[in-house]
Amino acid sequence: MARERVYIDADVLIIGGGTAGCLAAYEARKVGGDDLKIVILEKSFIRNSGALSAGMNALNMYLNQGTPEDLVAYIRYDMCGAPVREDILLSVAELVNETVAMMEKEGLPIKKKADGSYLNRGKWNIEINGSMLKPITANMAIKARARVYNRVYVTDLIKVGDAVAGCVGFGVRDGKMYVARGKVVLVCAGGAAGIWRPRGHGDAHHRIWYYPFNTGGSYAMCKRVGAKMVGFDTRFVPVRTKDTYSATGTLSIGMWAPMVNAKGEAFMEEREEYAKLGGHTAPTPLRVWAYCREMENHRGPCYMDTTRGDPERVEGLKAQYLDMAPCLVLYWACNDINPGREPVEIDAADPSIVGAHAACAGAWTIGTSRMTTVERLFVSGDALGAAPSRFISGTWTCGRLAGRHMVRYLREKQPQLLEISPAEVDALEARIFAPLERYQKCSFYTNGEPVEGVLPQQMEWRMQNIMEEYCGGRSRWFYVNETNLAIARKLVNRLRREQLQYLVAKDTHDLQLAWDVINRLDVCQLVIDHIDYRKETRYPGYVNRTDYPEVDDHNFDCFVTSVWDPETDELQFSKEPYQQIVPGDRKSETV
Amino acid sequence: MPPYVLPDKCDGCQGEKAPLCELVCPGNLMVVEKNTGKAVCREPGDCWDCMTCTKSCARQAIQTRIQYQLAFYPGKLIPLVGPRSVTWTLVDCHGNVERFIMRTLAGEEDDEI
């Protein structure tokens, strides 16, 4: 059935109107002038979409002291001294304070100390009243007069020759096919949630740490056009408040509540094996690993001991959580928990694939240009790899820099819109809507489920079971080895290669869920193969390899990158050398 | 904490261009049903508990309930959104009430927006 089509042409085409996308639009307008045609395609509603949708109570990248170099040294330290893209991180660190000042002017309430300076949380964070973070962020795109198309789910990029020409997608509400061209294209559709089995089931299966509607589209789309990918061996494992998986920075850095085990030991300091790794301020993966070891050795349950925290700050705890995780406040109220008087129980959540939080997944970029190895294709936010810990403020900044670089590219290279062959668009249309078309031809069981098909949710569960059990989910304490990775690969590839033909969707909402699982399966491929390639354990806690438990600097003190080969459906791996820009010991902080 | 809609309060946003909860939901989960004219969350388990719909509802017709598998009944958390702040009323399972006023935008409460 032919679908109604919407054709869009832009100078700057932005996929994903989130933290990065909105600020990229803003900056592109600022440096690119009034005539620039900026378009944002957003799968939900830009005012409330993305990781910021529930609000946040801190900006985790800010220079309260020190230099950009000090911040980069800290980020590097926090990734266990592993290679990070110091060039990219420096470019962000140099501009981040300016971005924050700008966002304060735009209405963001930032908490202040008595002397009027920002209220810091630890060295590199500041506290905010961030329940309106997303509307304030989205306003930057509106101010920039970006043309925003809400409820357009982008499924694929289109390449013409060596360059990206645009993208296609479908209207989640109107069912139309969207064909958009851009002289430059920015992918910033966030990271990937829902790859592993969540802890809650039924009505709590989305009570997970990461935003469940970012489903790996950024990574899958970049991979499928042959962009070089990096960092999928760093899964972010959030150790968070038990059951609700709300952020714990509020407790740990905010009020110095230590992690304790069932015996009340502040184990990071009191147990020699963790103290020597850095104690309470050990790198993030190592704190995750220590928590897991305590649990595995039957010293759980574990807690953040708020009773040992700063009493003044503990007082305002509920209020702070209302700004970012109201569900935790209700959870406490319904379980008779008073976090000021008793420790808050913690647990490890299902891993998430992210590039802007404390992990490195994303597309590889050339220098600080934000351009991938595919001409005209730019990335930012969680979609950009090997530059971790940019968080909200760094992602805003990274978006701005992407905006600047795209405008520079337009000026210097004067690219023109590329012609996309009608036959290719027809083929993409068939591919996008195939699950809907198949559903039309189904017969149905008495309960209404299709006889000749698999529902998106069913395939999602299958994928999550495979990843959980063979690619080190939380129930396996994040352990993997070659044997189970091989099983994971075999099963995931069977889903990808043979089973997608059975995927059916009854309406455009389900079509969205179908594409979520298609994209997630591509992320699974990246994750399994990257973890397998890195035959060492560089980030214990995130990935624990029982077959290669040590760090192997000789072979792996570098970036591991891959490019997808469409002929064989395999990833071709290579290594990129690490370049240390900030001098000094990579395993220690400088301030 | 998926949203549940009270039928007596929801009027399907008759006066609005589009029903507000349906407009804002990041997960595309809120829909006004044709036959009843009232909103419903099509799949409570798919909700991320961001509470945007609850905060956006002009008639306070949406209640967010914590999943029973995680906590006891019948606590409540009700936001009342003002121009530059939100007032939260928290009622625990025993009926104890706490109130919090949280800033949402910089500036004075009665400044123009």
Ligand SMILES: Cc1cc2nc3c(=O)[nH]c(=O)nc-3n(C[C@H](O)[C@H](O)[C@H](O)COP(=O)(O)OP(=O)(O)OC[C@H]3O[C@@H](n4cnc5c(N)ncnc54)[C@H](O)[C@@H]3O)c2cc1C
């Ligand atoms: C629970 C949680 C707590 C956090 N806490 C903090 C904190 O306290 N402080 C801090 O500084 N940082 C925090 N972070 C990190 C920070 O929020 C993220 O690093 C940052 O927001 C990522 O921005 P982004 O632009 O990559 O993604 P997003 O802001 O999520 O934007 C992605 C956008 O792409 C859209 N999209 C997705 N797929 C498609 C598609 N196929 N087609 C079209 N559009 C699509 C989405 O709807 C969304 O609007 C936290 C993150 C999470 C998840």
